[in-house]
Amino acid sequence: MATNPHAMTSDDSDTVVGSIDSTDSSTEYVIADISADGAWLSMQADDAPTLPAWR
Numbered sequence: 001m002a003t004n005p006h007a008m009t010s011d012d013s014d015t016v017v018g019s020i021d022s023t024d025s026s027t028e029y030v031i032a033d034i035s036a037d038g039a040w041l042s043m044q045a046d047d048a049p050t051l052p053a054w055r
Contacts, residue, residue, distance in 0.1 A: 020045060 018031045021042070029048040032040035 015034045016031065017034055018029065021028045021030050027045040028042045029045045030040060030042040
């Protein structure tokens with residue numbers, strides 16, 4: 001189940017969401033453009049790069 005979602009939008013048609021998805025066997029960081037089918041990626045949370053805060 002995805003937790004801690006964060007969304008950024010440039011307009012009403014583009015929505016990018018990032019979340020942590022945990023199961024009993026792994027924890028993954030998922031990034032998805034929910035305005036487009038199949039536009040997502042995931043990686044092990046420990047392998048995800050640390051990004052600076054967007055201002």
